[in-house]
Amino acid sequence: MYESEAKLAEPNATMRSGVGNVRATVPREHRQTVGNTRVDNPRIRCNKLNVYYGDTHAIHDINLDVGNNEILALIGPSGCGKTTFLRCMNRMNDTIPGCRVEGEIIVDKQNVNSPEVDVVPLRARMGMVFQKPNPFPKSIYENVAFGPRIHGLTANKAELDEVVETSLVKAGLWDEVKERLDQPGTGLSGGQQQRLCIARAIAVQPEVILMDEPCSALDPIATAVIENLMVELRQNFTICIVTHSMQQAARVSNRTAFFHLGDLIEVGETNELFIRPGHQLTEDYITGRFG
Amino acid sequence: MLSLVLVLLLFSSIAYYVGRRRAFSAAGGQIRQLHSLPGYNGLYVALWCGLPALLVLLAWLSLEGAIIDNLVVAALPRDIIEQGAERVTLVLNEIQNVVSGTIYGEPDATVLAAAEHYRQLKSISHGALIGLTLVLPLAAGAYALRKINPRFEARNAVEGVITGLLLTSSTIAVLTTVGIVLSVLFESLRFFQSVPITEFLFGLEWSPQTAIREDQVGSSGAFGAVPLFAGTMLIALIAMLVAVPIGLMSAIYLSEYANVRFRAVAKPLLEILAGVPTVVYGFFAALTVAPFIRDAGGLLGLDVASESALAAGLVMGIMIIPFVSSLSDDVINAVPQAMRDGSYGIGATRSETIKRVIIPAALPGIVGGILLAVSRAIGETMIVVMAAGLAANLTANPLEAVTTVTVQIVTLLVGDQEFDSPKTLAAFALGLVLFVVTLFLNVIALYIVRKYREQYE
Numbered sequence: 149m150y151e152s153e154a155k156l157a158e159p160n161a162t163m164r165s166g167v168g169n170v171r172a173t174v175p176r177e178h179r180q181t182v183g184n185t186r187v188d189n190p191r192i193r194c195n196k197l198n199v200y201y202g203d204t205h206a207i208h209d210i211n212l213d214v215g216n217n218e219i220l221a222l223i224g225p226s227g228c229g230k231t232t233f234l235r236c237m238n239r240m241n242d243t244i245p246g247c248r249v250e251g252e253i254i255v256d257k258q259n260v261n262s263p264e265v266d267v268v269p270l271r272a273r274m275g276m277v278f279q280k281p282n283p284f285p286k287s288i289y290e291n292v293a294f295g296p297r298i299h300g301l302t303a304n305k306a307e308l309d310e311v312v313e314t315s316l317v318k319a320g321l322w323d324e325v326k327e328r329l330d331q332p333g334t335g336l337s338g339g340q341q342q343r344l345c346i347a348r349a350i351a352v353q354p355e356v357i358l359m360d361e362p363c364s365a366l367d368p369i370a371t372a373v374i375e376n377l378m379v380e381l382r383q384n385f386t387i388c389i390v391t392h393s394m395q396q397a398a399r400v401s402n403r404t405a406f407f408h409l410g411d412l413i414e415v416g417e418t419n420e421l422f423i424r425p426g427h428q429l430t431e432d433y434i435t436g437r438f439g
Numbered sequence: 440m441l442s443l444v445l446v447l448l449l450f451s452s453i454a455y456y457v458g459r460r461r462a463f464s465a466a467g468g469q470i471r472q473l474h475s476l477p478g479y480n481g482l483y484v485a486l487w488c489g490l491p492a493l494l495v496l497l498a499w500l501s502l503e504g505a506i507i508d509n510l511v512v513a514a515l516p517r518d519i520i521e522q523g524a525e526r527v528t529l530v531l532n533e534i535q536n537v538v539s540g541t542i543y544g545e546p547d548a549t550v551l552a553a554a555e556h557y558r559q560l561k562s563i564s565h566g567a568l569i570g571l572t573l574v575l576p577l578a579a580g581a582y583a584l585r586k587i588n589p590r591f592e593a594r595n596a597v598e599g600v601i602t603g604l605l606l607t608s609s610t611i612a613v614l615t616t617v618g619i620v621l622s623v624l625f626e627s628l629r630f631f632q633s634v635p636i637t638e639f640l641f642g643l644e645w646s647p648q649t650a651i652r653e654d655q656v657g658s659s660g661a662f663g664a665v666p667l668f669a670g671t672m673l674i675a676l677i678a679m680l681v682a683v684p685i686g687l688m689s690a691i692y693l694s695e696y697a698n699v700r701f702r703a704v705a706k707p708l709l710e711i712l713a714g715v716p717t718v719v720y721g722f723f724a725a726l727t728v729a730p731f732i733r734d735a736g737g738l739l740g741l742d743v744a745s746e747s748a749l750a751a752g753l754v755m756g757i758m759i760i761p762f763v764s765s766l767s768d769d770v771i772n773a774v775p776q777a778m779r780d781g782s783y784g785i786g787a788t789r790s791e792t793i794k795r796v797i798i799p800a801a802l803p804g805i806v807g808g809i810l811l812a813v814s815r816a817i818g819e820t821m822i823v824v825m826a827a828g829l830a831a832n833l834t835a836n837p838l839e840a841v842t843t844v845t846v847q848i849v850t851l852l853v854g855d856q857e858f859d860s861p862k863t864l865a866a867f868a869l870g871l872v873l874f875v876v877t878l879f880l881n882v883i884a885l886y887i888v889r890k891y892r893e894q895y896e
Contacts, residue, residue: 276784282777
């Protein structure tokens, strides 16, 4: 994952020199997390999660719970490890050569971060939506039907049709595409493509949807549509979203976790964290003093 | 001649420095005052110094021989000229031999006199050429040097020359192609005057031996090309049956499964297959594979010709593997990682991802690569010449000997030929059809590849 420093500094370009100062003064040893990392009856519980890319220690000793039917926002400056953390939960880091994940990720009393666990059913339970819309170069119908087909979720064409329709309805795309399901998914607009990807993810009826900056490639109107969608999806799914937009985190999430240089600095109820941040770094970040 | 070129080079490099110095001093040492950098001014002078002289030199060298020949012939005694053009050519040959001192025996007086004349003309020409090469660059260089001043647009002029040079290079390639096509086309038209085009395209019998004498036997002269094209297609089909699965699967393995180290070793090794000379494949097919297939067939009680379509096709398939695998590997790698992530993210396994996402996404590119390989298979000559045989059988049995278009072109044109008989002209007609077919395949392939490229942009 790469974002330019300039893009990050964009909201407050004059603060760029400040970024260097903040980073220089941060001690490199592990920092204690402010706030309560645990929730009752979590959907996912991470214990002492560490990720290494070769020799680089990307995230350090993260303890964090994701509750049922909540939207957890992961925020923090680039390179802070939030996407890495997100990708641990469905073991997508397995596909990156040289990446090593240590620690426990407990889902339904089972540590899914152990080599014995098969990633195929795990990933079916944890749908993922990526930063850039990545519909397959197939028809809209085939894009949504992809997951149900490979997991054999439907017995016949009629059932598949129904899954495709309900998924597209849930993703708020049905009315726009119901007349042209046989057209290529790549022909849709950016926002529609991203909703198609969300429909594709929810077609396999996951428990959790992991979203990696799902709106960063979209304009404000498409972003608003997707944010509304997330709030609706919350009723059926648990959502974990990485975002660079503090406003987005504040608008949609229940809880927010702030990462910095591989450490989880602070976790809390979103309202609480944005109004009364418990850590100086969190306050500096959300008030735009660096980032 | 080499020394003249070296002298020109020397003059040009001197001209470069002089021109640069001149530009410097014209600007009074202030480079910003100049329209073009001093280097461009130097190049401008150097080009003026070298190029015209070089062109004159080349023109002189290519025309010198013909002009001297004409002058010598014109000075020959009238009775020789009256004996006709062939006699004149003979005498001219003799004269040239005398001049170069490679004659045996005693030439007659007229020839000796003419040889002396020839020698004189030659030395005059030589002296003039040297003079020209010394004077022309100096004059042209001085002309260019005088034009240098701070506002002179030397850069534009130099870049104009470079553009011209690039244009010339590209037109040479295009014009050569046009020339080949036209020559093949006209010869084919001559062929179609003696053999109707319908008979050529749809006739089922190929037997290009035409009778030289009235009473010659066994020379029917049938020009039906269907058996040749059937043979070509049969061998190309066998080759593709070998190359497409092996090439495609190795490409998938290399791009999706193999670790970096294996890939770094295996890919170049696979591409070495494309570097093996086709003649080596040819004798491998003829001397190793064909006997092996015949013996193996014999064990099974099959009657296999010693030059079978199967042997040629198999070896050709091996040869084409790198085309398919390399092109497929490229397009598979071009499928964005986001597609793979999307598929893995839903819980697809690696093979499901390959089958359902990567191959469909890369398919147009793969098809393009396969079509390029097909046109390569159809045009391939050496393997089939050595391994496929000459008998124009119209058969679909890969164990029989067949012949291909390219093999027939080779056999029609190798050796002493009369270039106006339908037999030799048939080669041009075959070449024309082959050209059209491969061109057509290439156009389709390029069209598909281009269409594919638009998908992710």
